Amino acid sequence: MLLASCEAEAEDPCRARIAYVVDTGDLDDQSYVASGWNGVLQGAAALELPDECVRAELTNSTDAAVWGARIDELVAEGFDIIVTKSSTMGEGTRAAALRHPDVSFIGTDQFQETTIPNVVGIVFREDIGGFLAGALAGMTTETDVVGVVLGCPSISAIPRFAIGYWNGARHVNPDVTVLAEFHEDDIATCFSDPTWGAASAEQMVDMQADVVFAAAGGTGTGALIAACERDARVIGVDFDQYQTLPEVRECILSSSTKSIVSAVADLIADAERGALPAGNYAGGSALAPFHDLAHLVSAENAMMLEDIRLQLEAGTLDPCATVPELGEANDMAFCATVAP
Known part of the structure; x- marks a missing residue:
């Protein structure tokens, strides 16, 4: 009798794949871009995702056709949560969301005039x-x-x-x-x-x-x-x-x-469990501690x-x-x- 055997496919370690797409700027700007990236990393850590499930894409282009095409490539690679950097990417992010309705999109500083089911914009005062x-x-x-x-x-x-x-x-x-x-x-x-x-x-x-x-x-x-x-x-x-x-x-x-880090991380968790709150998400604004100069206040x-x-x-x-x-x-x- 001929016995056939097959090797079981390895289980995918990525319960979600998250990409942070940036038009211009650096991850080490110690300010805005870094905040979004830290939010992605915090969200990935909460989901216990290995490094291979998270990627930052610095496109160095203000042309939405350039970074929009990169989003299409990321989706083709299996990335199902896309975080985009700022208001300059708002229109292109919404266009990408319409092309990829099964992918969750999170945009920082991206006010949503109309609601698209798979897009949430984090807005701040x-x-x-x-x-x-x-x-x-x-x-x-x-x-x-x-x-x-x-x-x-x-x-x-x-x-x-x-x-x-x-x-x-x-x-x-x-x-x-x-x-x-x-x-x-x-x-x-x-x-x-x-x-x-x-x-x-x-x-x-x-x-x-x-x-x-x-x-x-x-x-x-x-x-x-x-x-x-x-x-x-x-x-x-x-x-x-x-x-x-x-x-x-x-x-x-x-x-x-701005509560960019926590907002991005929380929304990643929502997206992973299929509960992305489409529309606008209000982020908080506050003063940080006074640290070494507290005596001046x-x-x-x-x-x-x-x-x-x-x-x-x-x-x-x-x-x-x-x-x-x-x-x-x-x-x-x-x-x-x-x-x-």
Whole structure:
């Protein structure tokens, strides 16, 4: 009698395959891109996925046709959860989701005007985060001059940060002068230009700014380091930059954080169990701990910041009130699209 035997197929170790797709930027920017990647890694760890089930794709292209084609290739390879970096990828992410209805898509800073069943956009109130940072700057400045270095104004989150920062500083200190500088180049460079960021921060310090906030990815990293080297105090962004940017630990007051890491990780878990909440997902904004400079924030000011936070959450304080000095940036913020 002839006996046939077959080798059992090895079990696939990947209960999910997750790809983080980035148009422009670096995983080690110590700010925005790194936050999304850390969220992917945290989500993968919670699912106990081996390294082979997780991939970062840095396409170095602002052309949606380029990174959209890469998404198609990833899906063909079996990746079933795709996380895309930012608002600049929103339209292309939705197009990819329509091409691949069985794949879950998670987009950071991607407001969903219409609901697609397999897409969720994480949205944040940068005006709230900016307001808290501005209030902290306004109450700790000794010169009554504070600054903010920003990325591209065409990315609506950036004007929201600027408007919130300006309003927050003026809310606690009506006499404060706010210096704001936007990077006017295209998306390919405006968040990855630390040299420009450093020069902008140095100019602000020369104009007597003693607190500098930066919301500009890698560009902002250059600004924070330069301001710190000039003995100014700084405020980081996206996540606690005291932890990620040791060069500024001695001078960082706090960071205006977004819950990107936890939001991405939580949504990965939802996607894996087939319960992705399509539409918009509200992420949180808060100030990081004061760390080594806690002594500069009095108990009274700490209580004031907490009261401001509660008013912002309750909607009794408007962080996105028009700032005439910011001109057309007011029209580019689209605060209403991310309001709760």
